[in-house]
Amino acid sequence: MAKFRTLDELDARGKRVLLRADLNVPVRDGQITDRTRIERLCPTIRELSDKGARVVLLSHFDRPKGKRVPEMSLRPLAEAIGSAIGRPVAFAEDCVGPEAEAAVAKLADGDVLLLENTRYHAGEEKNDPALSAELAKLGDAYVNDAFSAAHRAHSSTEGVARLLPSYAGRLMEQELKALEAALGNPARPVVAIVGGAKVSTKLDLLGNLSRKVDVLVIGGAMANTFLAAQGHDMGKSLQEAEMHDTARRILEEARTANCEVLLPRDLVVAAEFKPHPATRTVTVDRVPSDMMALDVGPETVDVIEDRLRKASTLVWNGPLGAFETPPFDAATVAVAESVAGLTQSAGLKSIGGGGDTVAALRHAGVAERMTYVSAAGGAFLEWLEGKTLPGVAALETA
Structure with a gap:
């Protein structure tokens, strides 16, 4: 360190x-x-x-x-x-x-x-x-x-x-120690959960994490882009068609680094994005052409929880679904409650951060039960991306 x-x-x-x-x-x-x-x-x-x-x-x-x-x-x-x-x-x-x-x-x-x-x-x-x-x-x-x-x-x-x-x-000392525990010299296995809307805004993050963690869970709307890149028809789901080649490259780099990438196996879909619409849970190869994926499904939650039970360290940035709009908060809340339980009972080192992440963990009621939740936003994200932070570097060399 x-x-x-x-x-x-x-x-x-x-x-x-x-x-x-x-x-x-x-x-x-x-x-x-x-x-x-x-x-x-x-x-x-x-x-x-x-x-x-x-x-x-x-x-x-x-x-x-x-x-x-x-x-x-x-x-x-x-x-x-x-x-x-x-x-x-x-x-x-x-x-x-x-x-x-x-x-x-x-x-x-x-x-x-x-x-x-x-x-x-x-x-x-x-x-x-x-x-x-x-x-x-x-x-x-x-x-x-x-x-x-x-x-x-x-x-x-x-x-x-x-x-x-x-x-x-x-x-600052508390934050740097938490980050060191997360990726600097972590207890392994390390699981990272990355959610959010766009692959394009988290390219550096996904690239850096795939080289440093053992399991990379991809959720949120960015998971739609990865699934579409693998040939799945995502219906009306938000996704970035221009990022398909990039998504396939990230998956290949993760394979080379022996990092397991967990993409959704099932999805909660709806015809419109609003609170409490009619929803269906479907496997990723059965998304109806007139519907959109807005959360990961219960089978995916089970797989994530299985990996977390075997993990020693978790880094979390971004929700698994459109958590601000119920019922598309279900997967994020379920996984957050599992993380909090494992932190308390099994000694999981759980570190979360980034604007949406803090809001999601608070919404789930678990922010105080994790090892550390960073309120730093951009600085937390840049550190996860492997970038040098000038304000920290100045302290190291002062």
Whole structure:
């Protein structure tokens, strides 16, 4: 596993610690609708504050593209963070320059300050060395606890990490350990479940996983493309005809790598995509010409569960069916419940992540019963694809 320093190695007392967070939380009508990212950040803030650090929070919010957009200000987040950690959080109207410097200078040991949206400066997304240097002036040490922004080489995620002694926060440390357990040096056999709509958006992911896992389960609408590539008539099902050659190549590469690919054996089909339509369960060679596949069937679920019972590690990205629209959530929920049970009773290391995956696991009520569920989205996906994440690489080489 790549080496990086953690908070265990940071003597924080009296130091100004720049803490890169991901506070890009969903907000509707001025109200935060999901506080997960704030809650997951709290242990690192509290630990640094308790150790006597002067904690300076950095984050982006939305896409202001280098301009001051009032509704993209981080100001409302200061109160939310303060409420979560049980201590006041000050706010500065800028993330660099005189206002930021004055606010940092006022901090006493244990105080917490939130700086304004880093993306108010165009240099942030360009990883501008001048902006990185301005940020570095505000701190004596840098802690990155924003794995979800680690796939971007920006000033606050990569540039400043190379200018100060740099450390992984507790959330970053937890995420990297989970990913190492998933694919870096996993307990075998390893099963990967990959779902979603399109093969074209997950080419790198499927290619990397087929070389690293023992069993690759393909579900969601992308499974339709693989089945059609094998000559099955998929009726009105969503599929990518232009990806058939690619699908056949992925299957061949998996065979060469001794990776078993599990495609659906049966499907739940309907004439229209809406909640609770009339449905039928058919084998993959019997999809009616006027119907579409919207979930995998019970025989497929049984086969997946059989492989999971023999597995030591599971990586999950993407639902098995159109889970947002019942009854096409049935397979995803059934497999998720099996995963949670095996995690609790048999020691299965179960790691899930990616936007739809988190929503699906929450819908199934199992997110808290898995080994680790990453809220990182794009960064989680790029890591599964085998790509280097600049924000992580900067910590490894700092």
